[in-house]
Amino acid sequence: MSKKKAFALRINEEMLKAIEKWASDEFRSTNGQIEWMLMQSLKNHNRAPKKKTDSNEESDT
Template identity: 60%
Template sequence: MAKKPFALRLDEKMMQAVEKWAEDEFRSTNGQIEWIIHEALKKARRIQSKNGQDSKS
């Protein structure tokens, strides 16, 4: 899967919270943001889970 770079602007407090969360989970900040977006997309049923099934099945 190719990744497409883009700029993301967050306020300082939000960025600090994401950075701390990433540190707590042993992820990079970028990896944490990807994970957050992926989980939100699964919850909204916009993408399928990795096993190919709907995440709410």
């Protein structure tokens, strides 16, 4: 699992309310919803982080 880094996010109150509602509808936390939204955007623009494969980790040992 990748390491998570905390940071402060300033966001418009109305936008946050909309994200909180969406998160609730999807049974996610607000943080989880924002992470999901960001990952979808990265994928849509072919900028998603590369996944590490098990074979890469095994070759390091």
